[in-house]
Amino acid sequence: xxxxxxxxxxxxxxxxxxxxxxxxxxxxxxxxxxxxxxxxxxxxxxxxxxxxxxxxxxxxxxxxxxxxxxxxxxxxxxxxxxxxxxxxxxxxxxxxxxxxxxxxxxxxxxxxxxxxxxxxxxxxxxxxxxxxxxxxxxxxxxxxxxxxxxxxxxxxxxxxxxxxxxxxxxxxxxxxxxxxxxxxxxxxxxxxxxxxxxxxxxxxxxxxxxxxxxxxxxxxxxxxxxxxxxxxxxxxxxxxxxxxxxxxxxxxxxxxxxxxxxxxxxxxxxxxxxxxxxxxxxxxxxxxxxxxxxxxxxxxxxxxxxxxxxxxxxxxxxxxxxxxxxxxxxxxxxxxxxxxxxxxxxxxxxxxxxxxxxxxxxxxxxxxxxxxxxxxxxxxxxxxxxxxxxxxxxxxxxxxxxxxxxxxxxxxxxxxxxxxxxxxxxxxxxxxxxxxxxxxxxxxxxxxxxxxxxxxxxxxxxxxxxxx
Ligand code: CA
Numbered sequence: 001x002x003x004x005x006x007x008x009x010x011x012x013x014x015x016x017x018x019x020x021x022x023x024x025x026x027x028x029x030x031x032x033x034x035x036x037x038x039x040x041x042x043x044x045x046x047x048x049x050x051x052x053x054x055x056x057x058x059x060x061x062x063x064x065x066x067x068x069x070x071x072x073x074x075x076x077x078x079x080x081x082x083x084x085x086x087x088x089x090x091x092x093x094x095x096x097x098x099x100x101x102x103x104x105x106x107x108x109x110x111x112x113x114x115x116x117x118x119x120x121x122x123x124x125x126x127x128x129x130x131x132x133x134x135x136x137x138x139x140x141x142x143x144x145x146x147x148x149x150x151x152x153x154x155x156x157x158x159x160x161x162x163x164x165x166x167x168x169x170x171x172x173x174x175x176x177x178x179x180x181x182x183x184x185x186x187x188x189x190x191x192x193x194x195x196x197x198x199x200x201x202x203x204x205x206x207x208x209x210x211x212x213x214x215x216x217x218x219x220x221x222x223x224x225x226x227x228x229x230x231x232x233x234x235x236x237x238x239x240x241x242x243x244x245x246x247x248x249x250x251x252x253x254x255x256x257x258x259x260x261x262x263x264x265x266x267x268x269x270x271x272x273x274x275x276x277x278x279x280x281x282x283x284x285x286x287x288x289x290x291x292x293x294x295x296x297x298x299x300x301x302x303x304x305x306x307x308x309x310x311x312x313x314x315x316x317x318x319x320x321x322x323x324x325x326x327x328x329x330x331x332x333x334x335x336x337x338x339x340x341x342x343x344x345x346x347x348x349x350x351x352x353x354x355x356x357x358x359x360x361x362x363x364x365x366x367x368x369x370x371x372x373x374x375x376x377x378x379x380x381x382x383x384x385x386x387x388x389x390x391x392x393x394x395x396x397x398x399x400x401x402x403x404x405x406x407x408x409x410x411x412x413x414x415x416x417x418x419x420x421x422x423x424x425x426x427x428x429x430x431x432x433x434x435x436x437x438x439x440x441x442x443x444x445x446x447x448x449x450x451x452x453x454x455x456x457x458x459x460x461x462x463x464x465x466x467x468x
Contacts, residue, residue, distance in 0.1 A: 002095060005343050006316060007280040008168040009267065010335075012061075013260055014102055014177040015300065016052060016286035018311035020257055028195050028292070029254045032071040033265035034313065037284050041315030042324040042360060048372055048392065049332045052288040052300045052307040054177075055079075055104050056377075057332055061287070062086060062105075062334030064351030067377065074378035076410025078106025081114040084348060086336035087168060088115030093345045096165045098157050101172035102126060107134065118157055123144070125251040126174045128181035128256075137426045145183040147175050147256075151263040155270055166279075168339070171267065175256045178298070179226050182255035188252045189258055196364040197246060200430050203295040207433045209419035211401050216292070216384040217299040229299075246293050253292065281316040281342060287332075294430075301385040303399050304431050308392065316342075320360050328364050329394070330356050331372055337418050352459055370394050380412035387411065389461075391449050391452035397423045397431070398448040402464045418466055422448070 018024040021031045023038035024045075049057045051067050059072035062085040067073045070083060087097045096117050103113055112134070113119040120135040124423035131146045132139055142149045154171040182189075205213035216222050220242035225231060228248045232241055264284060271277045271285055289307045291297035300307035310332060312451065333353030340347045341355035360363055371393040379387035387406070390399035397419040405411035422436040422445055435441045456463055 002164065003166050004279075005095075005166045007166050007276060007319070008090075008095075008342070009170065009172070009271070009280055009282045009341055010339075011171045011174040011264060011267065011282070012102075013175055013257075013284075013286045015288065015290045016176055016257060016260070016311060017290040017306060018286075018309055019294075019306065020176075020254060020292060021311055021313075023313060024311060028223055028250065031257065031261045033131045033261045033268060034284055036265070036268055037282055038323075039316045040311040040317065040322045041282070041313060041320045042326055044312040044314075044326050044328075044330055046327055046329045046394075047310045047312035047331070048308050048329065048374070049288045049310050050183065050372070051256065051376055052302065052374075053376070053378060054287050058103075058105055060332045061335050064333055064348075064353045066333065066352055066373075066377070066459050066461065069352065069459075072105070073408050074381070074410045076378075076381075078111045079106075081111055084350070085115050086321070086339050087170070089340055089345050090168045090343055090347075091115055091117065093343060094165055095343060096167045097169075098154075098161075098167070099172065100153045100157065100171040101170075102174050103172070120153060121174060122174055125177060128174065128179075128183075131174070145257045145259065147173055147263050148183070150174070153264055154267065158270060158274075166343070168343075173260055173263075175260050176253050180249070180252035180256050182252055183259050184242055185262075186255040186258045189255050195247060195250045195254070196456040197243065198292060199292045200295050200432065201246070201293050202244075203432065205295075206433075207371070209399070209401055209434065210404075210416075210419045211302075211386040211388070211407055211419065212295065214384050214386065215297065215302070217297045219249060219293055219298060222383075223249060223298070242296075249298060250293060278317050281314065281339075283312070283314045283335075285310055285312045285335075299383050301376055301378070301383060303376065303388060303390050303392070303397065305425075305429070308374065314360065316360065319357070321362055324362065326359060328356070328359050329369055329372055329392075371455065372452055373452065373461070375460060375461065377406075377408045378411050379403065379408065380414060381410050386416065389452075389456070391448055391455060393448070393451070395424070395426055396444060396448060397421075397425060398436075398451075398452060400465060404464070406464070418464075420445075421431055 023035040091097045098118040294306045337355040375389040386401045386403040388401040403416040405413045421434040423431045
């Protein structure tokens, strides 16, 4: 008898913020093919990552555990490929599994992909043009543009798969990761227009802990010629130069996103042509969010909204009402349990996330989470973002910058005085004004600290606060 469990097409890009997707109300671009997924499925508005950086988020997605459990705390960490992951469990249960594209969890016998019938991945970050890719037979260059190449390989694998089994395909794009190099087709998109600047573009970092001011990821100051692809024109005022750099940055970012959108369309067309749409769960997400000039920044890492929030749209006609918008809090930790649940595989007790299949069906469990624990470990590396942890509830966000490397791989061993921030997200959605020291919020601070410590203890992490 044919296995009737759903196919899973898990498309994930790298650093694609939801505010650059038209289905999330983008002010700066259109993504018609991504919108097909949300129009025929559900858009999650509060999907968050538990550590906003590439390698750790990928480890959490595969294992369903926090980074202090899977030991992939920073970009310099590599994942032990003997860990339990959802592709392994799906494969053991009869799924045909594959990953094509970005892996970024290490190379060699102890770190290369395991649990896949087929894998072909980029080494490290990979290249935009003529990418080298690694598979079980070794390394080889592939001619073309990386997003097209990854999609071509994904389509080939789908065409050649064993059709008697359900499939789980991880199509993981390099794009739109820095340095945002577009293909020829999109190289001149947006040439004749100005992209609007975000409302917080000229943030002065006042009324917050010192971390925001200290971060070295400013569009005006920290972008280099490789990012901008040409020297800054002479004779511009400071303000004009900042705007010029933003246009250079954001146009390339959006051009790279346009190629993803086209290629997602090709995959969706294939499912339609092969009559697989009804039977296939299609997800589009990204490993974390990104600052698109918000707060004057690029990059991620902070627990602030733009980087914490992951796009997450999913289509599955058998169980999801088309055009649904959901505000429940789901985490990258929950993806593995969701896939296992849909595949009717027991969810191991040591996975720390929770399946949200009921939420997809429009039936949120009464005891669903209303707060989440976050932790960024890679103190100061690359962009001088201080190590921090915190809690986000539906209304507030409390952040503790413990500002210490704690011997984590790649973190910079310089320690600063810890600091706190509290944001009232309803009154201050852009997080411009910490109210941590405002006496009117003293009771909120107390409640949030208690709840954060509870979450921390529930997930088995340690606290480092010096001011108890
Ligand atoms: Ca990333």
